[in-house]
Amino acid sequence: MCGIVGYIGPRDATPIILNGLKRLEYRGYDSAGLAVLTERGVQLRRAVGKLHRLQALVEAQPLSGHVGIGHTRWATHGEPSQRNAHPHVSDRGQVVVVHNGIVENFLALRDELAAEGAHFRSETDSEVIAHLIERFLSRETGLVEAVRQTLQLLEGSNAVVVMSALEPDKIVAARLGNAGGIVVGLGEDEMLVASDLPAILEHTRRVAFLEPRQMVVVQRDAVHLMDLDGNPQPLQPTVVPWDPVAAEKGEYRHFMQKEIHEQVRGLTDTIAGRVDFEGGKIYLDTLNLTPELARRVRKIFITACGTAYHAGLVGKTLLERIARVPVEVMVASEFRYADPLVGPDDVVLAISQSGETADTLAAMEEGRRKGATLWSIVNAIGSQAMRIAQGYISMQVGPEIGVASTKAYTAPLVDLYMLAVLLGDLRGTLPAAERRRLVADLRLVPYLVSQVLEREEEVIAVARQLKDVRSCLYIGRGINMATAYEGALKLKEISYIHAEGYPAGEMKHGPIALLDEETPVIALAPRDPWYEKMVSQVEQAKARGAPVVAVVTEGDTLIPPLADAVLWVPPTPWLLSPVVTVVPLQMLAYHIAAMRGLDVDQPRNLAKSVTVE
Numbered sequence: 233m234c235g236i237v238g239y240i241g242p243r244d245a246t247p248i249i250l251n252g253l254k255r256l257e258y259r260g261y262d263s264a265g266l267a268v269l270t271e272r273g274v275q276l277r278r279a280v281g282k283l284h285r286l287q288a289l290v291e292a293q294p295l296s297g298h299v300g301i302g303h304t305r306w307a308t309h310g311e312p313s314q315r316n317a318h319p320h321v322s323d324r325g326q327v328v329v330v331h332n333g334i335v336e337n338f339l340a341l342r343d344e345l346a347a348e349g350a351h352f353r354s355e356t357d358s359e360v361i362a363h364l365i366e367r368f369l370s371r372e373t374g375l376v377e378a379v380r381q382t383l384q385l386l387e388g389s390n391a392v393v394v395m396s397a398l399e400p401d402k403i404v405a406a407r408l409g410n411a412g413g414i415v416v417g418l419g420e421d422e423m424l425v426a427s428d429l430p431a432i433l434e435h436t437r438r439v440a441f442l443e444p445r446q447m448v449v450v451q452r453d454a455v456h457l458m459d460l461d462g463n464p465q466p467l468q469p470t471v472v473p474w475d476p477v478a479a480e481k482g483e484y485r486h487f488m489q490k491e492i493h494e495q496v497r498g499l500t501d502t503i504a505g506r507v508d509f510e511g512g513k514i515y516l517d518t519l520n521l522t523p524e525l526a527r528r529v530r531k532i533f534i535t536a537c538g539t540a541y542h543a544g545l546v547g548k549t550l551l552e553r554i555a556r557v558p559v560e561v562m563v564a565s566e567f568r569y570a571d572p573l574v575g576p577d578d579v580v581l582a583i584s585q586s587g588e589t590a591d592t593l594a595a596m597e598e599g600r601r602k603g604a605t606l607w608s609i610v611n612a613i614g615s616q617a618m619r620i621a622q623g624y625i626s627m628q629v630g631p632e633i634g635v636a637s638t639k640a641y642t643a644p645l646v647d648l649y650m651l652a653v654l655l656g657d658l659r660g661t662l663p664a665a666e667r668r669r670l671v672a673d674l675r676l677v678p679y680l681v682s683q684v685l686e687r688e689e690e691v692i693a694v695a696r697q698l699k700d701v702r703s704c705l706y707i708g709r710g711i712n713m714a715t716a717y718e719g720a721l722k723l724k725e726i727s728y729i730h731a732e733g734y735p736a737g738e739m740k741h742g743p744i745a746l747l748d749e750e751t752p753v754i755a756l757a758p759r760d761p762w763y764e765k766m767v768s769q770v771e772q773a774k775a776r777g778a779p780v781v782a783v784v785t786e787g788d789t790l791i792p793p794l795a796d797a798v799l800w801v802p803p804t805p806w807l808l809s810p811v812v813t814v815v816p817l818q819m820l821a822y823h824i825a826a827m828r829g830l831d832v833d834q835p836r837n838l839a840k841s842v843t844v845e
């Protein structure tokens with residue numbers, strides 16, 4: 233969704249802001265703009281479309297200064313247009329605002345301001361914020377107080393960053409809820425403000441995150457944090473371990489391709505430091521899982537969206553089979569309104585790459601309200617889902633930039649596997665010999681994934697055959713049913729080809745009617761406990777004339793003669809097989825989308841972190 237960058241310091245703000253916005257492109261946007269405090273006052277540049285248009289505008293009409301704020305907008309109120317792009321300026325030009333989120337009561341506020349004589353130049357909800365601040369701003373009140381008073385009036389979940397020519401020594405930023413975070417980058421004699429880390433990492437790794445209902449006054453050499461009543465709050469800077477190079481494309485054509493290949497390293501880091509191979513033990517310190525809690529847990533509710541939800545479905549099998557704990561998996565947008573039967577002896581486990589997904593955070597709040605223990609598996613360091621949980625597992629995969637999630641899918645699968653082993657151990661439901669075997673199997677995972685990646689050319693050949701199809705069905709059973717869902721999601725979100733994931737056994741109850749020579753079936757049929765069932769599913773699909781692409785284990789001799797194309801995976805312990813079987817599907821979706829000439833990293837209508845409901 234929207235991205236925000238602000239800079240104050242001795243350097244020219246314009247290139248720093250433009251570069252920061254570039255690094256937030258992955259979030260998804262349809263217009264962009266920036267405002268810089270120049271010698272001639274605040275100057276604005278805004279453009280519809282991708283950032284190169286804004287860049288061209290800035291080259292044609294340069295602006296430079298030492299304080300500025302920028303924004304990439306994902307339209308919610310009003311079409312993507314220059315006048316709806318941020319920043320927005322108040323009537324007398326004293327206040328400049330960028331905003332992320334939705335001002336839910338903006339209609340009432342706009343009517344009130346219009347009645348007082350304010351002129352609105354955009355259709356956005358955001359513009360009311362600039363007018364309101366200017367309404368409160370006077371020599372006595374000052375910018376900080378005017379922003380504070382304005383924030384009291386805003387309903388909804390919002391992040392706001394403000395500057396004013398009247399007080400050129402500061403930027404004021406605030407976070408009102410879960411819609412978009414605010415992070416302050418603490419540099420040497422310079423400061424940055426952003427919605428996300430990648431925008432500032434190349435300047436500093438020392439950062440401080442705002443909690444909801446906090447605001448911050450950022451000056452070149454000082455940062456003052458406060459709550460919305462103006463009470464000072466302690467600033468708690470952390471040093472982010474992410475390497476800024478991790479947010480570069482490097483030799484790859486797209487971030488998604490790079491991130492698919494980074495899975496070997498990501499999975500190695502996921503396991504490192506958490507597994508004692510000699511003792512056959514798992515350590516997940518940040519989860520705060522005591523033996524008492526492990527024994528007390530009645531049920532685990534996994535809640536998440538999209539790809540993270542699919543990881544949760546695999547997690548159900550892992551936790552139930554290994555730890556023998558009942559698990560329910562629910563899409564977060566449903567969980568939050570379902571009045572789920574959650575109680576104090578239950579755990580609500582959220583999975584989220586961004587840690588800022590509005591539905592997932594709301595589901596966590598619902599769990600907290602009902603007295604459950606809150607856990608999360610999160611990638612974005614310092615994100616809300618990490619901070620509000622009582623315990624968390626951090627994915628060790630570095631920033632994921634491509635909108636289509638890849639490495640942030642396989643890492644939580646391994647995290648859930650490790651959690652299942654640890655829980656089973658602490659609950660006494662997992663015999664020691666079995667535990668040692670499961671832990672030993674983990675060592676293989678990065679290598680097995682690397683084996684699949686080496687077969688990329690074979691995947692490209694299949695992509696060539698499928699790139700023009702109109703519709704595809706992905707089928708799987710048991711632990712790889714979720715792999716079918718995930719494979720279909722990957723294809724549809726970046727190639728715009730219709731794709732459905734289905735439990736293979738359900739085909740005869742309806743979807744089989746769709747099959748013909750033009751509707752390929754992608755069958756997940758590795759050597760797992762459901763393999764024999766999948767052989768007959770493949771036969772049924774072939775009998776209806778559908779071309780079949782089968783994901784099968786090396787050495788398989790039954791399915792390849794039936795299939796039109798084969799994607800091989802190495803023999804893998806079945807509880808870990810989803811980590812491996814999804815990789816050819818990620819590559820397949822990637823190459824099909826790239827062959828269709830599409831914007832793989834920023835597919836239409838999608839945003840990397842979905843901070844609105």
Ligand code: AGP
Nearest residue numbers: 538539540584585586589636637
């Ligand atoms: C994945 O490819 C999707 N773009 C999307 O489904 C994503 O997984 C979902 O929006 C959840 O995001 P989160 O992990 O950041 O919470």
